[in-house]
Amino acid sequence: MKKIGLIINPHARGIKKMNIDPLEYFTDISEGYVDVRVTKSLAEVDPVIREFKKLEVPCVAIAGGDGTHHHVLSHMINIYKKDHVPPILHLRAGTMNTQPRTINLKGKPGEILKRIVAILKENGTPKTFVRDTIRVGDGYGFIFGVGMTANFLAEYYKGEGTGPKKALQTIWMAVKGVAMGAEVGTLFDRLDCKVEIDGSLVPHNDFIAVIAATVDDIGIGFKPLYRAYEKEGTFHVLSVGCEPSVIVKNLPKIKTGKPVKHPYVFDSIGKKLVITSDKKMRYTIDGDLYESSGKLIAEAGPAVKLVYV
Numbered sequence: 109m110k111k112i113g114l115i116i117n118p119h120a121r122g123i124k125k126m127n128i129d130p131l132e133y134f135t136d137i138s139e140g141y142v143d144v145r146v147t148k149s150l151a152e153v154d155p156v157i158r159e160f161k162k163l164e165v166p167c168v169a170i171a172g173g174d175g176t177h178h179h180v181l182s183h184m185i186n187i188y189k190k191d192h193v194p195p196i197l198h199l200r201a202g203t204m205n206t207q208p209r210t211i212n213l214k215g216k217p218g219e220i221l222k223r224i225v226a227i228l229k230e231n232g233t234p235k236t237f238v239r240d241t242i243r244v245g246d247g248y249g250f251i252f253g254v255g256m257t258a259n260f261l262a263e264y265y266k267g268e269g270t271g272p273k274k275a276l277q278t279i280w281m282a283v284k285g286v287a288m289g290a291e292v293g294t295l296f297d298r299l300d301c302k303v304e305i306d307g308s309l310v311p312h313n314d315f316i317a318v319i320a321a322t323v324d325d326i327g328i329g330f331k332p333l334y335r336a337y338e339k340e341g342t343f344h345v346l347s348v349g350c351e352p353s354v355i356v357k358n359l360p361k362i363k364t365g366k367p368v369k370h371p372y373v374f375d376s377i378g379k380k381l382v383i384t385s386d387k388k389m390r391y392t393i394d395g396d397l398y399e400s401s402g403k404l405i406a407e408a409g410p411a412v413k414l415v416y417v
Contacts, residue, residue, distance in 0.1 A: 110166055121270065253391065255315055255316050311374075
């Protein structure tokens, strides 16, 4: 069997915490079944993926977090073009590891790689889950959002540290802001915009968040996108125009994947989401932040396979 490929982001939090030489560590684990590459910058990712394509690697493992996964996935889809992207194994080396959580993939990076090496030694085939992607420009991912979705991440990235504890602190900041009028930064900044889903206009233009996803879990166990797997080739969209207090009061429902019933919470699935505003918009794809002016278009991207071991 051909070697699988492994792309390592040495700057990922999970890798740095291991205090290892990543090339040496993962090469030892691979027992010759893995082509291990360390990419110190995004500029180094493209040549590696092109070589993996030439070598026809049957699977690509990624040692990094959600952002690393998003960038490698985007480069892979853009390089493979109409060819099928090989299945992807997320080694859970980031701070949130949202994507592997959606398929219940657990373990430390080295443990996960050992498990797939054991399968390869037996000439086995690992289990995979098919997941649709969302395309925004040349970028691909599983979770896209503007408004509070992106603002939450901007507040989360401020100051020292990241991870589940920091995320919970940011949620607590939102709760305190609603309950006691405490400072919430940009968290609840509203959007004056037009939202269209597959050509149908959402009958509202004042939102605190618009979020779309092809996975149900958007981080630390919160599952507002409960229709993400409803129909192949689509994504679930929530356009939220209610007051922040409604969101805070419904956090238990949001966490467990139950619908929030409100006149200004619009729920749908679709293949194309267009958000138009006169102002610049901060948006996120899989935890990375970007900025757009005028119009944002999110469309259904190709389906990919996520490896479970």
